[in-house]
Amino acid sequence: MNSGNDEAITVDKFPFGENSNSATPLVVETRGLKKTYFGKVDVPVLHGLNIRIHAREFVAVIGQSGSGKSTLLNILGALDVPTGGTVLINGTDISTLDEDELARLRSDDVGFIFQAHYLLNEFTCLENALMPITIRHGEANEEQTNRVLHLLNRVGLGDQINKHPDEMSGGQNQRCAIVRSLANAPKIILADEPTGNLDSRSGEEVFAMMREMNRESGVAFVMITHDDRLANAADRILLIEDGNIREISKEEHRREALRISKQSGD
Amino acid sequence: MKSLFGIFISALVPKKFRFEFQLALRHLLSGGSQTLLTISAVGAGVIIVIFITSLIFGLEEMMTNLLTESIPHVVVQVKDPKPDGLQDAENPVSNKIEQQTSQLKFIDNGEQVVRTIRGLPNVRGVTSVVSGQGFASKGANPVGVAVIGAEPELLDEITPVTKDLVEGKYRGLGSDEIVIDTELAKDLNVNVGDRIHLTSSSGQADSFSIKGIYDRGQGRGSAYVTLRNGQSLFGLGTSINVIYIKIYDIYDVEDLSNTIMTLTPYEAKPWTKDFSRFLTNIRMMEASAYLISIFSLIASAFAIASVLVVSVLQKSAQIGILKSMGARQQQILTVFIFEGLGVAILGSALGALIGMTIVYLISLLKRSDAVIGGEPASLFPVKILPVYIGAAILAAIISTVIAAVLPARRAAKLNPVDVMR
Incomplete structure (x- = not known):
């Protein structure tokens, strides 16, 4: 790509037809987002990103290892703080929030799915799925419990709800983690290689679930992936390269993937 | 859907703390031998405190009783007049103080x-x-x-x-x-x-x-x-x-x-005036009882702190995911304080029970030199003071919670980004 000037590129191309753009609210927006890790040698990771993600979108983020994908995701989810620029989540500038307000924001507006499911072994599948509600409210009420039960049924875990994570398969655990990320009905779900630990079949199942949840509830997804097929199934693809981000077309992505696979001699 | 236990929790724990309580409880239950070990550490501390205080206060009481049962505690009498001696200045025959008649x-x-x-x-x-x-x-x-x-x-x-x-x-x-x-x-x-x-x-x-x-x-x-x-x-x-x-x-x-x-x-002379050395010894015995108690509680607090530090390390990824789901620092802190509190309450209750049993059993031991026909004296003069048992329990709980605070603060401050790699 034409690396060159400091003028950051705004990535905001809404995929659902020209006229629906204004009607769909902006969920996450970054302006000139920068992140540098300070240490013996300062490592600049993100060089000023402008990203806009709307409700109902399913965005794949690709890039080589160490390109800053996870860092970006953590910042979008208010887990990490940028060293420059602004992050707006659901319209709120997160730099204005204190520790407790950030926690509340993570609870209400953001869901996380990680490569490892990180379910709590001390709790059952249902209890794990209800965890964000329990954290937020102390206890889930009947309506919340029913909603989560419905979601568990939807992802095919209806008969697993009383099992503990170590009694379920990797795919089942990851599906439970998806339901958990949806428990508080967030605006956006940030998924960091959610299928990375799964075999390809379970991975596809899990991805299909996420896509379905995205279509059904309208929650936006930002998914980091190394799987080119999954990236191609997203609404749009963002490539992080040399600390910058740009949107690439699926055609371009296919060419890029081919080039990389040739380079690495696959 | 709700288990009997769930109903119990709903009745006892305010909704605000149910997440923290549940998690602390599950940690303790899943901790297994680790949990038992910490509970035993608190229990051992309380047992030592109860044992030492019962023994020393029993001994003290026995010695004091032996000493004071046959004497009046206060003797009231007319004050000794100051001997005259040189005051009779008009006729100073002798400056030798006359003995009182x-x-x-x-x-x-x-x-x-x-x-x-x-x-x-x-x-x-x-x-x-x-x-x-x-x-x-x-x-x-x-x-x-x-x-x-x-x-x-x-x-x-x-x-x-x-x-x-x-x-x-x-x-x-x-x-x-x-x-x-x-x-x-x-x-x-x-x-x-x-x-x-x-x-x-x-x-x-x-x-x-x-x-x-x-x-x-x-x-x-x-x-x-x-x-x-x-x-x-x-x-x-x-x-x-x-x-x-x-x-x-x-x-x-x-x-x-x-x-x-x-x-x-009149002059009122307390018994302590004649027995100041005895009293000093008693006070020293008391002080040693308190010192032993304090050190044993400190030792058990250290044991608990070290187990909890390890537990926080083991659970750092879990703490990270909880924070990513919106758990506040205060909530994480509370979870580990609850854990410490649970260990403290269980441990001190167990310790009090075992400690009192031991003291009771010891009080049954009789001296072999009993007089025929007479009531044999106890081998160990123990005295169970409810206030000291209460104090031992309270001290154990406080020291355990203090021991829990340090690792708990560390847990609360963990950065989820650092622990979920």
């Missing part, structure tokens, strides 16, 4: 003073006494003896005679009767029923029939007559010269003596 100084409003003292707090018993020196004789050889004239029933409450009797009786002492100790009986070669002659230091004399003989095993004791006989022996008329007081809390004696001295013109 054995002349008795008397309390003439005795009954009124006794009534005043009886109304004071902490007073268990008060009695008027005539006390002086005399000679007892049976035939030729007179033997020096301390004479105490008092009402037997009242004196028995204060410096018991009846319980040390080896022969005869003290209660119901008649007007010409006397109770003496075995030493005097041996010296005079007399027995119950014999008559002896008594001459007081102020010259009056009378003869008495021996009603009882006692033995305290403390060397030469006093000879006991009625108050009336004492008054006439020492020529006091209806006056007395000493008031004996027994109190409930023997360590609170100074206050009482001071009160008496402000209310009356």
